[in-house]
Amino acid sequence: MIKAILFDLDNTLIDFMKMKRLSCEAAISAMIDAGLTMEKEKAMKLLFRLYDQHGFEDPRIFQKFLSKYQKEVNPKVLASGVVAYRKVRAGFLEPYPHVVRTLMKLKEKGIKLGIVTDAPTMKAWIRLMSMKIGDYFDVVVAFEDTMQLKPHTLPFQEAPRRLKVKPEECLMVGDRPERDVKGAQQLGMMTCFAKYGNASAVFSGADYDISDIEELLGVVGLHEHPTSEKGKKK
Amino acid sequence: MIKAILFDLDNTLIDFMKMKRLSCEAAISAMIDAGLTMEKEKAMKLLFRLYDQHGFEDPRIFQKFLSKYQKEVNPKVLASGVVAYRKVRAGFLEPYPHVVRTLMKLKEKGIKLGIVTDAPTMKAWIRLMSMKIGDYFDVVVAFEDTMQLKPHTLPFQEAPRRLKVKPEECLMVGDRPERDVKGAQQLGMMTCFAKYGNASAVFSGADYDISDIEELLGVVGLHEHPTSEKGKKK
Numbered sequence: 001m002i003k004a005i006l007f008d009l010d011n012t013l014i015d016f017m018k019m020k021r022l023s024c025e026a027a028i029s030a031m032i033d034a035g036l037t038m039e040k041e042k043a044m045k046l047l048f049r050l051y052d053q054h055g056f057e058d059p060r061i062f063q064k065f066l067s068k069y070q071k072e073v074n075p076k077v078l079a080s081g082v083v084a085y086r087k088v089r090a091g092f093l094e095p096y097p098h099v100v101r102t103l104m105k106l107k108e109k110g111i112k113l114g115i116v117t118d119a120p121t122m123k124a125w126i127r128l129m130s131m132k133i134g135d136y137f138d139v140v141v142a143f144e145d146t147m148q149l150k151p152h153t154l155p156f157q158e159a160p161r162r163l164k165v166k167p168e169e170c171l172m173v174g175d176r177p178e179r180d181v182k183g184a185q186q187l188g189m190m191t192c193f194a195k196y197g198n199a200s201a202v203f204s205g206a207d208y209d210i211s212d213i214e215e216l217l218g219v220v221g222l223h224e225h226p227t228s229e230k231g232k233k234k
Numbered sequence: 235m236i237k238a239i240l241f242d243l244d245n246t247l248i249d250f251m252k253m254k255r256l257s258c259e260a261a262i263s264a265m266i267d268a269g270l271t272m273e274k275e276k277a278m279k280l281l282f283r284l285y286d287q288h289g290f291e292d293p294r295i296f297q298k299f300l301s302k303y304q305k306e307v308n309p310k311v312l313a314s315g316v317v318a319y320r321k322v323r324a325g326f327l328e329p330y331p332h333v334v335r336t337l338m339k340l341k342e343k344g345i346k347l348g349i350v351t352d353a354p355t356m357k358a359w360i361r362l363m364s365m366k367i368g369d370y371f372d373v374v375v376a377f378e379d380t381m382q383l384k385p386h387t388l389p390f391q392e393a394p395r396r397l398k399v400k401p402e403e404c405l406m407v408g409d410r411p412e413r414d415v416k417g418a419q420q421l422g423m424m425t426c427f428a429k430y431g432n433a434s435a436v437f438s439g440a441d442y443d444i445s446d447i448e449e450l451l452g453v454v455g456l457h458e459h460p461t462s463e464k465g466k467k468k
Contacts, residue, residue, distance in 0.1 A: 034363070075376075076368055079359030090324065125313030129268070134310055142309075 002190065002220050003165045004112035006156075008174035009124055010056075011197035013099055013115075013213075014131060019092035020056060023085045024048070027062065030084035034077045038069065057123060093130040096196065098214040103136040105217055114139040114159045116172065118149045118179075139163055150176075151183030160187075171219065177204045192219060236424065236454050237399045238346035238372075240390075242408030243358055244290075245431035247333050247349075247447075248365060253326035254290060257319045258282070261296065264318035268311045272303065291357060327364040330430065332448040337370040339451055348373040348393045350406065352383045352413075373397055384410075385417030394421075405453065411438045426453060 010016035028036070028043045036043065047065050054061060062081045066073045106113060113136050117124050121142040128134040139162045146154035160167050167187040174180020175197030181204055184191050193204035196211050208219050244250035262270070262277045270277065281299050288295060296315045300307045340347060347370050351358050355376040362368040373396045380388040394401050401421040408414025409431030415438055418425045427438035430445050442453050 030363075034368075075355050075359045075374075076363070079356060079363045079368070082356075082360055083363045086320075087324070090321070121309050122313060122316075125309045126316055129264075129310070129313045129317045134268075134313070140309075 002171045003169040004163050006114045006116045006159050006170055006172045008180050009115055009117040011175040012194045013095050023088040026088040027081040027085040030080040031077050034080035036077050095131045102213050112138050112163045116141045116155050116159050118143055150179040153186050156183050156187045177201050181206045236405045237403040238397050240348045240350045240393050240404055240406045242414050243349055243351040245409040246428045247329050249330055257322040260322040261315040261319040265311050265315040268314035270311050329365045336447050346372050346397045350375045350389050350393050384413040387420050390417050390421045411435050415440045
């Protein structure tokens with residue numbers, strides 16, 4: 001019996017990559033407008049290569065980009081990028097469709113809800129509060145809580161401990177098979193792969209694969225439409 | 235003859251204190267909603283006392299506030315404050331009325347324009363680009379350019395040097411008599427006090443006092459209404 005559901009945050013509750021891509025496109029366009037001498041497509045490719053190296057949370061990525069690919073870091077160019085990035089980001093810090101009503105129904109049913117994320121604590125909370133969904137969660141385990149990244153078992157141990165449930169009473173929902181699914185399984189949790197957040201993964205290894213977060217209602221036995229094929233155990 | 239006009243940024247081109255006050259009110263309300271145990275009015279007073287101590291550019295002021303006045307820094311409370319602050323700030327990063335058309339007319343007349351500000355370089359540029367007025371300025375002298383705060387003479391020397399004009403061909407416009415007016419006068423610049431940005435100063439000591447930035451057009455001999463009493467030399 002599922003007593004608690006733990007969610008990854010980025011690309012599971014929030015369409016993080018869409019936000020990144022659109023914010024960066026706006027930033028690159030604004031920087032070109034302000035004097036960056038590079039084609040937009042090439043700039044996007046090089047910028048995302050830097051993100052791969054330094055991580056998606058790097059707050060000085062545009063500075064690093066200009067410093068690496070331009071003669072000098074022109075403050076006007078840099079500021080133009082930051083302003084455009086922030087403006088677009090604010091508009092795209094939105095949860096995936098059906099997130100809010102799914103959380104509400106799970107909560108009504110008495111299921112405990114938690115977040116297990118590799119994001120830094122403040123970034124995770126800022127995203128949750130921006131999306132107005134912070135109050136749904138009984139526990140938020142972010143990077144600083146254990147100083148370990150998934151699939152390390154510590155973050156997965158910390159959430160049930162604080163919720164006072166056993167790991168095997170938890171369902172972990174996430175978009176990264178090698179981190180979310182694998183890490184949760186090591187502790188005996190049930191697992192659910194958010195395939196809508198990950199276009200590239202083919203085999204998840206999870207107990208459930210879902211294409212819409214609302215299918216979780218079927219997984220925990222809250223079927224809205226009993227004939228639906230969605231959210232069935234594989 | 236005035237060949238260049240140098241502007242202070244905060245409270246001269248941008249209504250910085252209004253932005254701060256409204257953003258902080260939103261932040262305090264959001265933090266109270268998320269669990270801060272303090273009356274709004276008292277919280278505002280204590281927060282602004284902290285700003286006086288640590289400076290208005292301190293990026294960790296809410297953290298310091300919670301750490302000083304609450305048992306613990308609750309990340310949900312902190313994040314709620316940051317999210318509300320950012321949302322309101324974006325809406326109030328607007329230039330004062332008539333700033334854009336005044337800059338445009340001065341520019342048309344061939345007058346060089348500059349910024350001399352104590353703000354950090356990136357914050358200054360982000361404010362300028364947010365307000366879409368960065369392109370009007372031939373030079374921006376921010377804190378890191380001289381590592382000296384006004385009324386030190388270095389920032390006031392740097393701007394004319396880069397503009398290739400003499401200090402006595404410059405008019406400095408600012409809201410702080412003891413910093414903007416005094417500093418510029420030490421170099422022999424003409425001075426203009428933006429009294430709309432400073433409700434408390436009584437005696438400016440400047441050559442001109444203006445209640446609206448548009449009065450600068452009169453100061454440099456671009457009177458729109460020749461009969462106007464505005465912008466006359468005192």
